[in-house]
Amino acid sequence: MNADKRYSDLLDYLVQPKAHDHSGDKTICYLTFSLDDIQSVKKRLNEGWLDLAKHRDLEPISLSLHEVLKSFFSQDDYRIEAGKDAVEDEYEMKDVYESLGENLKNQQVIENAILSKQEEVKQLKNGVLFITDVEAIHPFTRFGPVEQKIYNQIEVPMIIMYPGEVSGSALKFLGFYPEDGNYRSKHF
Template identity: 75%
Template sequence: MNIDKRFTDLLDYLVQPKAHDHSGDKTICYLTFPTEKIQHVKRKLNEGWLDIAKHKGINPIVLSLHEVLKDFFIEDDYRITAGEDAVEDEEEMKETYNSLGENMKQRQVLENAILDKQENVKSLKDGVLIITDLEAIHPYSRFGPIEQEIYTKVEVPIIVMYPGEISGSALKYLGFYPEDGNYRSKHF
């Protein structure tokens, strides 16, 4: 099934009344696609998919994880200090890079950004949060642990644009991470 059809199926799923679902009590849906389709998905989202969602009565708000990370790292004092110290040594640079990721995870930058954006979505009638640019969180994290962390705090429907593969009921982030069956979400 092509990705356009899966996106419209996902939207139809969101507007249908919900019965008890094996994926849990939160409406978190993943639109999965191969990594070579990342640019295609971004173009489709900006050139028509958001309009299709609005036509179906959905008010989408987009959150780019790339923008979240960019904004965080631009302002992060640790990045500035650590980066200055590591410029000359490749091993120091690798260690600094890993430390930056740990700093970002410990401060729950992505989780907080999602929950903050959720507040904007809650103020809209039929609001839906669309999370994009998941490829930007590699190699710091995968999205599964982030979903696990925020799951009990989710109060709005979420669409996750997921570059990776479906393998049964498991997801394989970016097509090369190990399969992860811990997602509680619905996969398209």
């Protein structure tokens, strides 16, 4: 099934009344697509898919994880200082890179950005939070652990634009991370 059809099915799912669902009590949906389709999915999202959501009386708000990380790293004092010293040494640079990922996770930067954007979405009658540029979080984390940390705090429908594969009820981030079946969400 192509991405356009899966997206249409996802929108149908969002606008239908919900009965008890195996995926949990939150409306969290993953639109999966291959790595080869990252650019075309971004283009479709910006050139029509958000409008399709609006035509179904949904009010989409987007959060780019690339922008979240870019903002965080541009202001991270550790990155600025340690990065200058490590530029010439491959091993030091690897340590700096790993430390940056730990800072990102320890400060729950991604989780806090999503919860903050959720507040904006909650003000809308039929707001939906679109999480985009998920590939930007590699190699620091996967989205599954992020979802697990904030699951009980999610109060709005959320669509994660997920580069990866569906394998049964599990997801495989970027197509090469190990399968993760801990997502409590609907996969398209």
